[in-house]
Amino acid sequence: MIGGVNMPFSNGDFLLVHYTAKVKETGEIIDTTIEEDAKNYGIYSSEREYEPILVIIGEGRIVKGLEEKLRELNEGEEAVFEVPPEKAYGARDPSKIKRIPLREFAKANIEPVPGKVVEINGLPAVVREVGGGRVLVDFNHPLAGKVIEYKAKVVKHVTDEYEKLKLLLKRRFKTKSIDSYDIKLSDDKTSLTVKIPEKDMLLQDIQLAKRAFAREVFTYFPSIVKISFVEELEKQQKAEAKEEAPSSQTE
Amino acid sequence: MIGGVNMPFSNGDFLLVHYTAKVKETGEIIDTTIEEDAKNYGIYSSEREYEPILVIIGEGRIVKGLEEKLRELNEGEEAVFEVPPEKAYGARDPSKIKRIPLREFAKANIEPVPGKVVEINGLPAVVREVGGGRVLVDFNHPLAGKVIEYKAKVVKHVTDEYEKLKLLLKRRFKTKSIDSYDIKLSDDKTSLTVKIPEKDMLLQDIQLAKRAFAREVFTYFPSIVKISFVEELEKQQKAEAKEEAPSSQTE
Structure with a gap:
């Protein structure tokens, strides 16, 4: 309890969050993670996956006022609230x-x-x-000076190590195949091995994604000091072709 | 011996070759792997490494007439010879x-x-x-219709497995740090592990290089059926900084 406010979450906590954001003044929708909202407000895109996003408390990748509010919510709790420009996209300059x-x-x-x-x-x-x-x-941000109205829900407080690691991986690798990645922590939890499936080897900017993922793992998993990425390529077996067409190289 | 000609080398042999090529008619130098020749002929570039190139007999990555001649040379032997257009850059069409x-x-x-x-x-x-x-x-190749004069030498017939693998790696990865790559064949020689140094993680087109390297290994090392690329990232130790500035996070 700080200043009478319940603070269930603190720096480094991994949350899965659903939210919808709009400009208070105009009602214009800025963004939503919820498919139904996207459809209702006419901003649905079939290119996008609608699912809760990973928020790491204290990381500062989302609007400050939203992150502050999330600290106060309980797992499963939803809130509708306003964020002033200073804690959203800044005052107009x-x-x-x-x-x-x-x-x-x-x-x-x-x-x-x-x-x-x-x-x-x-x-x-x-x-x-x-x-x-x-x-x-x-040159001001288009949302500078705007009060943003959020509807946000902490869908889950993620505490399982492997689930946290997969969420970090997914965020950086931007792949739909995250479940085919093989992740293994050593018994003493100092070393992490990530096996990348062959079909993801050519993901855009994959080498930068590896480095960004590693930086974040080193930050949020203090025991881990080494990360190995492994990519395995297997020989295509041409057994059938060989049987049908025996080698004629008898020079 | 085929048709009275000695043929020391055959398909799949790995050779290190030095050569200088010029257009017979004009004497214009096309290319050379030899630093001294590059300087003598005024085409020296400090960007380039002058060293013998890998030629795999039968691979067809070099001019046909050059490859044919190399089959006939002995290790250490140098020859000067002409290659007609049909076995070089083609007849003019x-x-x-x-x-x-x-x-x-x-x-x-x-x-x-x-x-x-x-x-x-x-x-x-x-x-x-x-x-x-x-x-x-x-639209003809600029060298179509030209007789090419080669000076070529088989510097070495490479037979050591690890040396061959390093030459394939170097050719595809285009790196100057090939000696810091860790290469390991399993005891039964079915599986190869290549550890890529962190500083080479961002080499241009590295993911394509891995696949191309793998294809060639599967071709020239029939026993190998699996290749694992490993990239290790280690946490930067900030021990000194921590000692000098003890944590003040005591909220």
Whole structure:
């Protein structure tokens, strides 16, 4: 108990979380992990898997206000709550709104239309106004200054080591075959072996995924000091072909 | 002995070969594995390693006439010989010379200059002539129709299994650290384990290199039916930092 608030979860806890987020002011849906919500709000995509996401408390990969609230929930509990801009996508920063000469747009072959998202020096920005040979562009995050309304539920507090490791793997490897990965911790829990199925060998950026996964394992499993990734390739047996067509190499 | 010619080498033999190749007609150097020759002929590049290349007899990765000659040489023997176009880069094929309307070049924003190598429908071609609104382009290999003169030497006939495996690895992984790869054959020689050093994990196209290496091992080492690639990541020990700055996490 801190300040009278129950805090079931603390840094390093692995939670599976379902949530739906919308902009309070407009009701616009930003994101959801729930298939039914996606369909109801008209943002359903068949490309995406709707399932609870992994949240590691203290990791800071999600909006601060959402993470804070999750600490207070119990396993299985759902809450609807608002998060102010400061704990969501930040306050709007007026210094990030700039006037740029129209000719710069002409040079870059970009037509500035109010509302359009453009890229300037590698940064995304929204065109606000065009006039007087100048373009007003806004480098603030599109959700800056917005109060976000969340519906969130802690579906599960994951404590099993292997389940935690699989969740980390899945997050980095972005594969649908995570169950065909063979994961083994040594008896003294200092060493982890991950066997990657042959069909996943060509996953995009797999070598970077291995390193990112390893960094996270070293962070959240203090006993583990070595990770071995193993990829096995087996010879295609051509026994039948050989029997049917005996070798004629008798030079 | 076949037809009175001594044939020391046969299909599947691993040779280390030094060679220098030039166009007979012009004396132009095409390629050399020998640093001294590269310097003498003004084609030296500091980017490149000058060392004998792996030739596996029967593999067909090198010019046919060169491979045929290598079969006849003895270990340590050097020969200078000519290879006709048919056993080098092919005869010139007149049907591969085409007239293309100049406007096609204009459309693709390519200026056709005689002698220039251009890409047309993904194929390289040499511009031969421009005139009358048409461009004569030649899709023949630039060395087609040329007699190639080789100086070649079988530096070594490699028979040691581990040396052969390392040469295959090096060829595919294109790494300068091949000696830090740990290679182990099981006692019954059915299974091979290759440990890849952490610093090579991000080599370009490493996953494709693993598969290509495996294919070749399965071809040239019939007893091997399984290859395991192992990549180990170790936790960075921050012991010193910890001692200097004791943890203050006492919430």
